[in-house]
Amino acid sequence: MTPIIQVALDLLELDRAVEIAKEAIAGGADWIEIGTPLIKSEGMDAIRTMRKAFPERTILADMKTVDTGALEVEMAAKAGADVVIVLGSADDSTLLDALRSAHKYGVRLMADLISAPDPVKRVVELEALGVDYVNVHVGIDQQMMGKDPISLLREISHRVNVQLAVAGGLDANTAAQAVKAGARVVIVGGNITHSDNVTEAARKIRQSVDCPDAVEICSVGTVDQEIRKILKEVSTSNISDAMHRKGAMKGIHPLVGGKIVGTAVTVQTFPGDWAKPVEAIDVAKEGDVIVIYNENKDIACWGGLATWSALNKGIAGVVIEGAVRDIDEVKNLGLPIYTSNTVPNAGDPKGFGEINAEITCGGQTVKPGDYIVGDESGVVVIPAERAYELARRAKEVYKNEKRLFDEIKRGGTLSEIMELKKWEKH
Numbered sequence: 001m002t003p004i005i006q007v008a009l010d011l012l013e014l015d016r017a018v019e020i021a022k023e024a025i026a027g028g029a030d031w032i033e034i035g036t037p038l039i040k041s042e043g044m045d046a047i048r049t050m051r052k053a054f055p056e057r058t059i060l061a062d063m064k065t066v067d068t069g070a071l072e073v074e075m076a077a078k079a080g081a082d083v084v085i086v087l088g089s090a091d092d093s094t095l096l097d098a099l100r101s102a103h104k105y106g107v108r109l110m111a112d113l114i115s116a117p118d119p120v121k122r123v124v125e126l127e128a129l130g131v132d133y134v135n136v137h138v139g140i141d142q143q144m145m146g147k148d149p150i151s152l153l154r155e156i157s158h159r160v161n162v163q164l165a166v167a168g169g170l171d172a173n174t175a176a177q178a179v180k181a182g183a184r185v186v187i188v189g190g191n192i193t194h195s196d197n198v199t200e201a202a203r204k205i206r207q208s209v210d211c212p213d214a215v216e217i218c219s220v221g222t223v224d225q226e227i228r229k230i231l232k233e234v235s236t237s238n239i240s241d242a243m244h245r246k247g248a249m250k251g252i253h254p255l256v257g258g259k260i261v262g263t264a265v266t267v268q269t270f271p272g273d274w275a276k277p278v279e280a281i282d283v284a285k286e287g288d289v290i291v292i293y294n295e296n297k298d299i300a301c302w303g304g305l306a307t308w309s310a311l312n313k314g315i316a317g318v319v320i321e322g323a324v325r326d327i328d329e330v331k332n333l334g335l336p337i338y339t340s341n342t343v344p345n346a347g348d349p350k351g352f353g354e355i356n357a358e359i360t361c362g363g364q365t366v367k368p369g370d371y372i373v374g375d376e377s378g379v380v381v382i383p384a385e386r387a388y389e390l391a392r393r394a395k396e397v398y399k400n401e402k403r404l405f406d407e408i409k410r411g412g413t414l415s416e417i418m419e420l421k422k423w424e425k426h
């Protein structure tokens with residue numbers, strides 16, 4: 001049986017959703033899912049509009065119902081849904097009444113395993129209750145913490161006969177794995193809808209689910225490698241958005257531009273004392289970023305010779321709250337340097353201060369090992385303990401903006417496309 005591709009429209013704006021659905025269908029998507037955010041934004045009209053725009057297509061309403069199952073199924077069915085999604089973790093009484101309503105109105109029921117406490121046990125119970133599909137689902141927030149649905153799908157698929165759907169950040173690679181693991185319905189949201197070429201993105205998923213054996217399974221590498229890979233793709237602005245405007249250094253600007261991505265080696269030093277900054281070069285590993293706090297902006301703690309040494313060591317960049325000198329030479333050397341000031345005079349190597357202690361630089365706390373990203377907009381600090389999650393969230397911001405750029409290029413304006421007026425605070 002050919003697997004079904006379900007495109008999940010987790011947007012807020014209905015017009016955009018209709019357009020994206022058209023493009024996804026052109027690329028090979030089969031079913032259209034009206035995502036929970038769209039239902040919350042537009043109500044049942046989202047279903048009515050999609051039904052009208054796509055009279056022949058299977059339409060799913062991701063109601064994520066947790067109570068009043070019959071009522072919510074009735075609402076979605078009357079608005080034009082073919083399949084209604086309810087939470088698998090809802091009480092059996094809700095699921096049973098949702099099923100009665102589904103039978104009455106001639107729609108199918110998909111139970112979503114998202115956040116179910118014991119999904120392996122629950123899927124057997126859901127099958128016994130009589131749902132039409134079970135969705136093995138890792139939610140968007142859970143994906144940001146590194147979870148994916150494939151291993152759970154493998155664990156579940158040989159235990160039940162109910163038709164399985166799968167969702168959770170699937171791309172062409174994981175969609176192929178999902179089909180091989182027994183998924184009948186492959187649900188893809190962001191990797192289609194946030195693409196600047198939705199049709200092409202859907203086509204890639206189509207190819208991989210139709211010929212899963214032809215898809216080369218690429219290994220992701222270590223967590224650190226994955227974090228660095230993502231941070232190289234996204235901008236400091238994307239990261240700042242993902243961090244809810246936290247993390248950006250104040251008063252630190254590119255002196256020698258060029259993107260930096262790396263883990264911090266921190267230096268706390270005293271006015272004009274350049275011993276610890278220079279010694280930090282020996283402590284740092286290739287790909288690290290030296291982050292220096294030097295109280296005084298009028299005596300340089302970094303210059304041309306330090307820059308040469310840092311290049312020899314493979315340092316990714318230097319961030320300094322304080323001053324840099326030898327600017328002509330430093331600019332020729334090309335090592336990215338972000339600083340708050342430039343002056344000609346240096347101090348002395350007295351040796352006060354600390355290497356790899358927690359510091360404040362540009363108003364941000366920086367711990368050794370935190371991820372530092374710099375580009376033409378400035379520098380952001382990502383706490384090491386949240387680096388994977390924030391990198392993933394920044395990537396989502398990046399993908400979403402790519403799609404918005406594409407829509408603006410077609411002739412819209414940002415406020416029209418995002419329906420800004422509607423979303424102003426009242």
Ligand SMILES: O=C(CO)[C@H](O)[C@H](O)COP(=O)(O)O
Binds near residue numbers: 008009169188
């Ligand atoms: O229901 C959802 C989130 O709760 C999404 O629609 C589902 O996870 C598919 O989107 P993505 O592929 O971006 O994970």
